[in-house]
Amino acid sequence: MEQLTLPKDFFFGAAMSGPQTEGEWKSGGKLENLWDLWSNLELDAFHNRVGSYGGNDFTRRHNEDFQIFKDLGLTSFRTSIQWSRLLDEDGNVNPEGEKYYHELFADAAASGLECFVNLYHFDMPAYLFRRGGWENREVVEAYANYAAKAFELFGKEIRCWFTFNEPIVEPDQRYQNGVWYPYLHNFNRAKVVQYNISVAHSLAVAAYRRAKAAGLMREDSRIGLINCFTPPYTRENPSEADLEAVRMTDGINNRWWLDLVTKGELPADVLDSLASRGVELPIRPGDAEILAQGKVDWLGCNYYHPERVQAPSREVDESGCPVFAEPYVWPEAKMNESRGWEIYPKGIYDFGMKLKNEYPELEFFVSENGMGVEHEWDFRDAETGVIQDDYRIEFVREHLAWIARAIADGANLVGYHYWAVVDNWSWSNAFKNRYGFVEVDLEDGYKRRLKKSANWLREVTKTHTLTVEEGK
Ligand code: BG6
Numbered sequence: 001m002e003q004l005t006l007p008k009d010f011f012f013g014a015a016m017s018g019p020q021t022e023g024e025w026k027s028g029g030k031l032e033n034l035w036d037l038w039s040n041l042e043l044d045a046f047h048n049r050v051g052s053y054g055g056n057d058f059t060r061r062h063n064e065d066f067q068i069f070k071d072l073g074l075t076s077f078r079t080s081i082q083w084s085r086l087l088d089e090d091g092n093v094n095p096e097g098e099k100y101y102h103e104l105f106a107d108a109a110a111s112g113l114e115c116f117v118n119l120y121h122f123d124m125p126a127y128l129f130r131r132g133g134w135e136n137r138e139v140v141e142a143y144a145n146y147a148a149k150a151f152e153l154f155g156k157e158i159r160c161w162f163t164f165n166e167p168i169v170e171p172d173q174r175y176q177n178g179v180w181y182p183y184l185h186n187f188n189r190a191k192v193v194q195y196n197i198s199v200a201h202s203l204a205v206a207a208y209r210r211a212k213a214a215g216l217m218r219e220d221s222r223i224g225l226i227n228c229f230t231p232p233y234t235r236e237n238p239s240e241a242d243l244e245a246v247r248m249t250d251g252i253n254n255r256w257w258l259d260l261v262t263k264g265e266l267p268a269d270v271l272d273s274l275a276s277r278g279v280e281l282p283i284r285p286g287d288a289e290i291l292a293q294g295k296v297d298w299l300g301c302n303y304y305h306p307e308r309v310q311a312p313s314r315e316v317d318e319s320g321c322p323v324f325a326e327p328y329v330w331p332e333a334k335m336n337e338s339r340g341w342e343i344y345p346k347g348i349y350d351f352g353m354k355l356k357n358e359y360p361e362l363e364f365f366v367s368e369n370g371m372g373v374e375h376e377w378d379f380r381d382a383e384t385g386v387i388q389d390d391y392r393i394e395f396v397r398e399h400l401a402w403i404a405r406a407i408a409d410g411a412n413l414v415g416y417h418y419w420a421v422v423d424n425w426s427w428s429n430a431f432k433n434r435y436g437f438v439e440v441d442l443e444d445g446y447k448r449r450l451k452k453s454a455n456w457l458r459e460v461t462k463t464h465t466l467t468v469e470e471g472k
Helices: 034-041 058-071 095-110 137-154 169-176 187-213 240-263 268-276 287-291 346-358 390-408 452-463
Strands: 002-005 011-015 076-080 114-118 160-165 222-228 298-302 334-336 341-343 364-368 413-419 438-441 447-450 465-468
Touching: 002 390, 011 364, 011 452, 058 095, 058 447, 076 160, 076 413, 095 114, 095 137, 137 187, 160 187, 160 298, 169 187, 187 222, 187 240, 187 287, 222 240, 222 364, 240 268, 240 346, 298 346, 298 413, 346 364, 346 390, 390 413, 390 452, 390 465, 452 465
Parallel strands: 011 076, 011 413, 076 114, 114 160, 160 222, 222 298, 298 364, 364 413
Antiparallel strands: 002 465, 334 341, 438 447
8 A cells, every 4th residue: 555645734625516506597687698598498408407506505505515515525615606607797796796705705705715716617708608608708808897896806815716617628528529509519709709719718707807007906815726637648659640749739638728828829830720721710910919918827727537539530520620639548547427527636646746747837726626426326325314425535535646646746735625625506417416525305395415425634734644456
C-alpha cells in the first residue's frame, strides 16, 4: 500500500451550478432560460420527465447544505449566478435577483464558506437565444454587460470569479452533436459559437480588470475560466494520421482555451486547419485586441474521463461536418456504465504534467470530478438506510491519489471541488445518475441524507492523507 499526502493548504470544496440546484425557476423575477424553454417545449426529452424547474431545492435548503459542507470539512463551493435571474430583458438589474444572490453569498460567509462565482453554466436566457444566442455578436455584448453588472454588484463580496464553465460543451452538445436542444449538426455554427464565447470570455475579463482598477472588486480577487480538460490519448504505436487526430482534438478542446487564457490568442495551427476545411469564423477587425485581454489569473479543470481518439475513417460525417478524429476504444478501459464514461484517474496527473510543461505559469484546481451512478437505492443498507457507495470512495480516492502524485511531481495544483456533493439535477439526465456524497430523496421532499462516502470524505479533508494500492 502507498501513503500519499496532500499539502496542508490544499482546499476541498463542492462544485455546483445555479440552473441545476436553485429551482424557483420563475419566481423572484427570474426569466426563462434555455433549459426552461426546452422543458416547456418537450418534457419527454428529460429523464422521467423532470424538467429544469426544481433544481435540488437549494434555494430553500442552502443553509442546511452549507452545514453539511462544513461538517464534511469543505471550505469552499462554486455556484453560478443565473443571468436570467440577475438581469431583466433590457439588461437592467432585477432587484429581486440581486437580493437573492446577496443573501446567498452572505449566508455562505456566515457559515464560514467561501463562494466561488461562475457567470455562465450553459444557461442562456431564452429571449437572447431567440435572438440567435452565441451566434449573435449582440448577445456577446449583452454577456459583457451582464458580467460588468455582476462585478459591480458583488465585487466586494466574492474573491474568486469565473467567466464560463466548460465553454466547449454548448458548441458540441447543441450545435455539433445534436444532443441538446436545438439539436443541430452543423460544425461551422458550432465553431462560430466557440469563437464568440471566446470573445465573450475576453470581454468579461476586460470588464473585470476595469472594475478592479476602479476599486469595485476585492483587492484579493481573481478571475479564471473553467473547462473540461484531458490530454487526448491514442492507440499504442500510432500512425501519423492518429497523431494528427490527437493534434486537432487537443487543439480544439484544450489548446484553444489554454492559449486564450495564457497568451490571449487562439492557436494558429488550429485556425488554419479549420479554415482549410472551409470553416468560416466571424472574426472582426479589433478582435485580436479583445482576445489579448482574455488572460486569466488561474484555471479550473473539470475532469471526469479521458478522451481517446484515432484517425478518422472518413473526411466528413453524414451531416457534412468535417471529422478530425474518431473515438478510440481502449481495450483495457474501465467504465462507469451508468454514465458511459471511462474511469481513468491518471488523466488528472497527465493533464497536470501537460500544464507544467506547456503552460508552467498557470495555477489550477480540479474544479469538478465525480461519479454519477444510476439506481443508487439498490445499494441502500436495509438496516441503516445509508447508501453504501464504495464505488464512489474508490473513484475519489484514486483521483485524489493522482492529484497528490501530480503535486509531488511539480504540478501547480491547489485544490479539489467535487461534483456534486449533494445530488442535483443533471440536465436532460435529470436525477438519473446520482453524484452526491449526500442523497437527495425525491420521494421525501428533497430530504438530504449522508451516504457512506460522506464519512470517508470527512476523514480525508481532516487528515489530507490517503492510503491507496501502489500505482492505483
Ligand atoms: C460537467 C458539467 O460537464 O459535468 C455539469 O459542468 C454536469 O454541469 C457534470 O452536471 C456531470 O455531467 P452530467 O451530464 O452527468 O450531469
